[in-house]
Amino acid sequence: MSASQFPPPASPSPASSSRSLASPSPSPSPASLSSSSSSMRLWRPAAQRNLRNQWSKLSTFRQQWVAACSGGKSHATSLVNAYLSQTFVPAMKFGALSDMVGIKEKTLKKLSKQQSSYRIKLLSSYKEMVAVVVEMVNVSSSLRCYMKPSSGSIIQFSGSKEDSDDAGDCGGIPVFNFLNVSAFENMAEELVEMFKREVMLKRLLVMELVSLSCEVPQPVKLSWSAELYHGEFDDLSKCSLYSNEPILPRLREDNLGISSVSHTNQPTSEILQIYLTTWLAEINIDSHRVDEILAMAGEEIRLTF
Amino acid sequence: MEAVIRKWQQKFRKAKEEMNKWEALQVGWVSRFSKASSIIQRLEAIQNPGSYGALRCVKGIEDALLQKQMDQLETTLLSMRNDLEEFRGCVLTFEKLRREGSQLLKMEQTKRRIEERIGVKPCIADCLKGLSLLYEMHQSEYHLKMSILSALSCLALKPSPGDLVALQYLVVDQPNILNNEVQHIFDVIFAEDIK
Numbered sequence: 001m002s003a004s005q006f007p008p009p010a011s012p013s014p015a016s017s018s019r020s021l022a023s024p025s026p027s028p029s030p031a032s033l034s035s036s037s038s039s040m041r042l043w044r045p046a047a048q049r050n051l052r053n054q055w056s057k058l059s060t061f062r063q064q065w066v067a068a069c070s071g072g073k074s075h076a077t078s079l080v081n082a083y084l085s086q087t088f089v090p091a092m093k094f095g096a097l098s099d100m101v102g103i104k105e106k107t108l109k110k111l112s113k114q115q116s117s118y119r120i121k122l123l124s125s126y127k128e129m130v131a132v133v134v135e136m137v138n139v140s141s142s143l144r145c146y147m148k149p150s151s152g153s154i155i156q157f158s159g160s161k162e163d164s165d166d167a168g169d170c171g172g173i174p175v176f177n178f179l180n181v182s183a184f185e186n187m188a189e190e191l192v193e194m195f196k197r198e199v200m201l202k203r204l205l206v207m208e209l210v211s212l213s214c215e216v217p218q219p220v221k222l223s224w225s226a227e228l229y230h231g232e233f234d235d236l237s238k239c240s241l242y243s244n245e246p247i248l249p250r251l252r253e254d255n256l257g258i259s260s261v262s263h264t265n266q267p268t269s270e271i272l273q274i275y276l277t278t279w280l281a282e283i284n285i286d287s288h289r290v291d292e293i294l295a296m297a298g299e300e301i302r303l304t305f
Numbered sequence: 306m307e308a309v310i311r312k313w314q315q316k317f318r319k320a321k322e323e324m325n326k327w328e329a330l331q332v333g334w335v336s337r338f339s340k341a342s343s344i345i346q347r348l349e350a351i352q353n354p355g356s357y358g359a360l361r362c363v364k365g366i367e368d369a370l371l372q373k374q375m376d377q378l379e380t381t382l383l384s385m386r387n388d389l390e391e392f393r394g395c396v397l398t399f400e401k402l403r404r405e406g407s408q409l410l411k412m413e414q415t416k417r418r419i420e421e422r423i424g425v426k427p428c429i430a431d432c433l434k435g436l437s438l439l440y441e442m443h444q445s446e447y448h449l450k451m452s453i454l455s456a457l458s459c460l461a462l463k464p465s466p467g468d469l470v471a472l473q474y475l476v477v478d479q480p481n482i483l484n485n486e487v488q489h490i491f492d493v494i495f496a497e498d499i500k
Contacts, residue, residue: 270350
């Protein structure tokens with residue numbers, strides 16, 4: 001099913017390229033690029049090198065995501081455990097230990113210290129995950145390869161557009177065998193979208209988890225529009241996950257944004273269990289599909305990710 | 306005679322290898338069982354809209370989470386089924402060793418020789434008995450594991466925490482494989498190596 005989702009490739013090379021050379025080019029891109037076989041010959045290796053680099057990065061970022069996510073999971077679990085223990089302490093019987101002065105207070109203090117250290121760790125895992133998504137977004141928008149007109153007689157290529165007529169895809173010709181640049185872009189976008197959605201769901205969980213507190217009265221909880229770490233909103237903006245406030249979490253099929261996020265006061269242990277399960281489940285990331293996309297791109301690029 | 310015993314001991318070395326393989330499989334089996342069982346224990350909470358807290362604002366989260374967990378469960382049960390195949394492979398090896406033992410026995414002419422004992426070396430009867438026991442233990446344990454897996458699949462549809470705990474004990478304990486007895490078998494066969 002997968003391949004059919006992408007726009008049909010320009011048509012298999014090299015036959016097609018010679019055909020498009022013979023006939024007046026039907027492609028909308030600059031004639032200077034698509035009609036000249038020499039520039040095409042020069043463009044291909046540069047574009048191939050670029051795609052090879054960027055896709056290797058994508059697959060590395062995916063592994064970094066997995067690591068950050070599993071680190072976050074263990075911090076979240078420890079945080080929840082410390083919080084739940086703290087809620088149980090007042091009702092606990094200390095037996096022989098109850099003679100010790102201030103044993104309950106000390107236990108409570110220790111547990112809340114633990115919580116603040118896990119809170120910091122959880123936030124830093126979240127920060128790592130956002131950083132990974134920022135990098136992924138960068139890569140997925142750097143798949144095109146543009147001509148550098150300013151370089152004199154030697155034709156050079158770059159990742160930034162310098163000529164407004166240059167689409168950076170050499171008229172949509174296949175870069176390796178079958179897929180053109182926009183096919184690669186579509187695959188990358190599909191992949192990155194999953195992580196973008198997941199990071200916002202994680203944000204909601206982080207917000208809930210770092211707000212856990214046994215204090216009475218409950219301290220004011222973080223609101224959805226508060227930064228979780230310094231510079232978070234800059235990072236989210238780079239991924240277009242921010243407009244006035246962070247984009248609200250949503251799932252794949254559900255394109256309608258929800259209206260607002262509200263906190264749960266004193267979540268029960270059952271709710272906390274669901275939070276942890278949700279963290280672990282990575283609902284938005286279809287890992288089979290991710291593997292499939294990486295395999296598809298890898299096969300074309302002739303690299304195994 | 307010593308050469309004959311050496312042949313038998315060779316079979317026990319092979320059996321030992323097979324037991325190590327079984328042990329390694331058991332480690333994976335236990336962890337997969339725990340994984341499946343914790344998913345099953347969560348299924349009720351997952352299907353209760355009241356347990357979503359702030360996640361309620363994410364439309365469709367219950368279905369998506371349930372779907373993900375069911376997929377996970379299915380994958381885990383599938384790998385457990387593959388584990389069972391591997392366990393079966395071990396059982397077949399034990400069976401083969403015992404069969405080969407019976408063949409060796411047929412070559413002996415007299416009953417006296419079967420019970421003949423030289424120094425601390427085992428007699429042929431000890432050897433045959435040991436191979437049979439190893440085979441029977443592992444075969445029974447394999448059958449138990451098959452039942453555990455089908456019980457687990459049933460519990461996925463109708464969770465019952467008590468049953469899961471009971472199954473967990475059976476999974477970890479491997480009641481059909483008696484470690485003392487196994488140790489004793491190997492002690493008798495390799496008595497000369499005990500220092």
